[in-house]
Amino acid sequence: MSEAIRVTRVTKRYGNIVGVADLSFAVAPGSLLTLLGPSGCGKTTALRLIAGFERLDGGSIVVGGAEVSGPEIHVPPEKRRVGMVFQDYALFPHMNVVANVGYGAQGRERVEALLDLVGLSGLEDRLPHELSGGQQQRVALARALAPQPAVILADEPFSNLDASLRTRVRREVKAILQDSNTTAVFVTHDQEEALSISERVAVMNDGRVLQVDNPSNLYRNPINPWVAGFLGEADFIKGRAAAGRVDTPLGIFATDLSGPVQVMVRPELVTLVPDPDGDAVVAGSEFYGHDQLVTVILSGGAGVRARLGTVPVFAPGTRVWVKAEGPVIYPV
Secondary structure (H helix, E strand, O other), rough: OOOOOEEEEEEEEEEOEEEEEEEEEOOOOOOOEEOOOOOOOHHHHHHHHHHHHOOOOEEEEOOOOEEEOOOOOOOOHHHHOOOEEEOOOOOOOOOOHHHHOOOOOOOHHHHHHHHHOOOOOOOOOHHHHHHHHHHHHHHHHHHHOOOOOOOOEEEEOOOOOHHHHHHHHHHHHHHHHHOOOOOEEEEEEOHHHHHHHHEEEEEEEEEEEEEEEEHHHHOOOOOOOOHHHHOOOOOEEEEEEOEEEEEEEOEEEEEEEEEEEEEEEOOEEEEEEEOOOOOOEEEEEEEEOOOOOEEEEEOOOEEEEEOOOOOOOOOOOOOOEEEEOOOOEOOO
16 A cells, blocks of 8 residues: 555535635655645645545545545544544543543553553553643543554644643654654644654645645745745745846846746845945844844845844844845746
8 A cells, every 4th residue: 555545636615615625635654744724724624524524525535545535435434544633632531541542442451552652651540630731642642543543633733732842742742653653644734843743744725735745845945935935934036037047136046937036035045244335234133042033125125034143143234245045936
């Protein structure tokens, strides 16, 4: 089996509202794919369709080599070999850790193995309210893994954790899934979370998948300006391409396009060189301790940002030369 999940041209409507449209993507066995997009883009609908909580209006869904949703088929959720991790964990409050995990497991040996996998050995008798948020999340994951599902689905699984805990828990969850060789699909609106935890990311908007790729390629080569802006900090400079190049205040860049274009640059790929004769001027800066974000106004009046180290400190009014690397050029 080359794919653990295949979603092919899936459509779901709610009256006149389109939940997802012509949705297609695949997930390799043992890998983690994240559906990333703004609120209301259809990512949770996609997850619910895979889980079987919703019936599709068109297309097909295959899980573990078997078609589970299609024009003439709808396998109920409990028969799909799909484990679900919810945003609020959905633990049984009156059951201890062993009972929660054992709800879907066969035998105490399986429960003990799962608790060891998620690092909760020794907490078997605790009730959910006696656990931290991160521990509750790991109980929820262990319970989802208990019946040995073909895939794990997780809807915003870290959103209830504070920022510092969220980073640690998602790192732990990723390691647990890798150690158990589990296929997983996550849903999030958090770009940093998606890029850091996933092997592949599917960016969604308006019910459609716009681009699917590994995090590095996705970030460096976004398919259009919307994806570029959604995935992280991006600045756009207008220009006109001709004869295989486009001239901008940031430099001359090669391109196969012609006519009006937008040149996208990431702040971390912009460098500044202080020089009284520089053709750009520093407008302001934000200092974060580990780095600083400096805004400069170019000779043509456009503004760009540079994410730099802590030194030197660029005061407003400082004249600089600006250089950018790795631009992506889009037609207008």
